[in-house]
Amino acid sequence: xxxMHDVAALRRVVRDWQxxxxxxxxxxxxxxxxxxxxxLVESAAVxxxxxxxxxxxxxxxxxxxxxxxxxxxxxxxxxxRLDGRGADLVFAPGVDAMYPGGTxxxxxxxxxxxxxxxLCGRSRPGHFTGVATVVAKLFNLVGPDIAVFGRKDFQxxxxxRRMALDLNFPVQVHGCPIVREADGLAMSxxxxxxxxxxxxxxxxxYRALGVLVNAVRQGGRDVAALESRARAELEGAGLEPxxxxxxxxxxxxxxxxxxxxxxxxxxxxxxxxxxxDNIEFELTDGGSW
Amino acid sequence: xxxMHDVAALRRVVRDWQxxxxxxxxxxxxxxxxxxxxxLVESAAVxxxxxxxxxxxxxxxxxxxxxxxxxxxxxxxxxxRLDGRGADLVFAPGVDAMYPGGTxxxxxxxxxxxxxxxLCGRSRPGHFTGVATVVAKLFNLVGPDIAVFGRKDFQxxxxxRRMALDLNFPVQVHGCPIVREADGLAMSxxxxxxxxxxxxxxxxxYRALGVLVNAVRQGGRDVAALESRARAELEGAGLEPxxxxxxxxxxxxxxxxxxxxxxxxxxxxxxxxxxxDNIEFELTDGGSW
Numbered sequence: 001x002x003x004m005h006d007v008a009a010l011r012r013v014v015r016d017w018q019x020x021x022x023x024x025x026x027x028x029x030x031x032x033x034x035x036x037x038x039x040l041v042e043s044a045a046v047x048x049x050x051x052x053x054x055x056x057x058x059x060x061x062x063x064x065x066x067x068x069x070x071x072x073x074x075x076x077x078x079x080x081r082l083d084g085r086g087a088d089l090v091f092a093p094g095v096d097a098m099y100p101g102g103t104x105x106x107x108x109x110x111x112x113x114x115x116x117x118x119l120c121g122r123s124r125p126g127h128f129t130g131v132a133t134v135v136a137k138l139f140n141l142v143g144p145d146i147a148v149f150g151r152k153d154f155q156x157x158x159x160x161r162r163m164a165l166d167l168n169f170p171v172q173v174h175g176c177p178i179v180r181e182a183d184g185l186a187m188s189x190x191x192x193x194x195x196x197x198x199x200x201x202x203x204x205x206y207r208a209l210g211v212l213v214n215a216v217r218q219g220g221r222d223v224a225a226l227e228s229r230a231r232a233e234l235e236g237a238g239l240e241p242x243x244x245x246x247x248x249x250x251x252x253x254x255x256x257x258x259x260x261x262x263x264x265x266x267x268x269x270x271x272x273x274x275x276x277d278n279i280e281f282e283l284t285d286g287g288s289w
Numbered sequence: 290x291x292x293m294h295d296v297a298a299l300r301r302v303v304r305d306w307q308x309x310x311x312x313x314x315x316x317x318x319x320x321x322x323x324x325x326x327x328x329l330v331e332s333a334a335v336x337x338x339x340x341x342x343x344x345x346x347x348x349x350x351x352x353x354x355x356x357x358x359x360x361x362x363x364x365x366x367x368x369x370r371l372d373g374r375g376a377d378l379v380f381a382p383g384v385d386a387m388y389p390g391g392t393x394x395x396x397x398x399x400x401x402x403x404x405x406x407x408l409c410g411r412s413r414p415g416h417f418t419g420v421a422t423v424v425a426k427l428f429n430l431v432g433p434d435i436a437v438f439g440r441k442d443f444q445x446x447x448x449x450r451r452m453a454l455d456l457n458f459p460v461q462v463h464g465c466p467i468v469r470e471a472d473g474l475a476m477s478x479x480x481x482x483x484x485x486x487x488x489x490x491x492x493x494x495y496r497a498l499g500v501l502v503n504a505v506r507q508g509g510r511d512v513a514a515l516e517s518r519a520r521a522e523l524e525g526a527g528l529e530p531x532x533x534x535x536x537x538x539x540x541x542x543x544x545x546x547x548x549x550x551x552x553x554x555x556x557x558x559x560x561x562x563x564x565x566d567n568i569e570f571e572l573t574d575g576g577s578w
Binding site for chain 2 (some may be wrong): 019099107110113114133140141144145163166167168170
């Protein structure tokens, strides 16, 4: 497994692979890799002959007062964890290579408002513009055939899918299932911020979403009441809910009738940590919304 | 010379060229080709082994009340004109291929405000976002090594240069000199809208810019007075000036002192036609702004 910081060298290697008929999958990460990331890498290795993992903590997707400075940088550990898991190359560019024109007043990739002025976008203004912009940059720098993202960041996945479609990127976007701890907590680099007591309470988010899913499966259709109950459960467990929302997966709009595929998404604060999670589900037995 | 409408077929051909070590230059056009376009194609053929000319009238860069419907579509003539001039492939996609997610609420490429909230951007809101978005799409569809644009659309060229830099596109952006009619009028597809009498008056735009350049070369530094005189000259010739502005070429900001490279840009209406032009110049003999 190679570690590269230089863009020109990276492009040469990737181009050589592609010229010899090998497909290249990119797994964009901000480092601090956990088993969730490793599952993305393993999925990438199944879909393509070559796997590039990028490690870059993107300043543009952090808002003021967010944890950009505190975000854990653990490149050596990350490389150790990746070794033997199917990654061929770790691309860890500096800020100058990623933002040759500076991070200030530069060209941005702006996702459609309907996808970003909702859910996490409401409390993180500019976040998804930062995500879409850096992913476009990584697509241009690496030139992958496939890009693999986790479904835990479901809104992010839909923003990126839409960007790849709308801007005609020749990249197939693939979303991988959420990897959870034994008690249900979705794996996340930010879980490292949790104090022991918070860590014990954190699975309440997944539990509250699961209760809502079961209620809908059993015919519950009063969205406001279901969401409100979920928020109350989170508060009862000592979490400060940001949102719990039932949506259509494809456009993140509330269900309007007739939907069979649904997703419930939730975000909550626990101390200084912001947790997100979601459950995608299908209404079976001929049921629909 | 091949004519292609299909994206997958185009990508195969371009990829084959690049795999065999040939560089590919893209000349994006809206068709209705004149000698100015042909000079772009000839320049592209000097810089790359293969030349793709795209022909697409991009709805996204036309504002309400602008000439999207009237814009001349002359694909057969365009292909005839291109034959033997160095183009290997004409790519003429349909709106569906260019906008697979629709032209409505889709992901946009947003250039920095300082480059677009000025000059033509003031009277054409959204225009440069439409340009940047469609050029990003063409870069992704064609995958060129080089892209060639005319310097007549100087603000557009700077927006695209900045986009390629900011989004790390692996594309070298090249600007070609303005091609003029014998009387100085910059060639443009929109010149076809001019009535005979308007056509006779149209070179006044280039003349007024030239007078301003000479005045600056001779030490004139009162920008407001120089611009105001140029506008008066345009009005005297029966044109309705939109702007005449002296700027720094790299960021389109007004000169602040010390500049040696300058550009004067102008736009004016003549009947139903909007004309633009510019002159780039250098202050010689040790002079600067």
